[in-house]
Amino acid sequence: MNTAAELKAWNFQVLMLAQALLGAVTPNFRMVVLSCEGDVWVIRFYLEKNIEDDIGEIEDIICQYTAYQDSDLKCKSEILVGNEDLPSLSEADRAVYRRKE
Structure with missing residues (x-):
């Protein structure tokens, strides 16, 4: 970040994603990460089980997140x-939610 x-x-x-997550996270959510790849915001949801x-909650989260935007936001989720080890995050990633494991 320059x-x-x-x-x-x-x-x-980060704030808009945190707001969209309120009340939607269940014990099955392991981590939610926000990244920016070029001009696209990428939200990765790590779940323990399918x-x-x-999955419906995630659709609602994305809908709410995009509703908070004031411009033509490009995003994907x-x-x-799985229950393998969660990945390490790069400097370009932000963990917005992570459960204690």
Whole structure:
């Protein structure tokens, strides 16, 4: 992050994702990570099990997250299921949620 504008953009996106997560996270959620790849915001959801209700919650989270935006946001989401070790995060990633394991 080189400029105050980039930091402001990151902080805004983290805050909007945190707001969208409120009340939606279940014990099956292991971690939620926000990344920026070029001009696309990427949200990765790490789940322990493939539970249909949680997939529905993720759809609602993405809908809420995009509703908070004031511009043409480019974003995508990925759902990763399993109980293997969670990945280490790079400097370009922000863990917005992580359960204690």
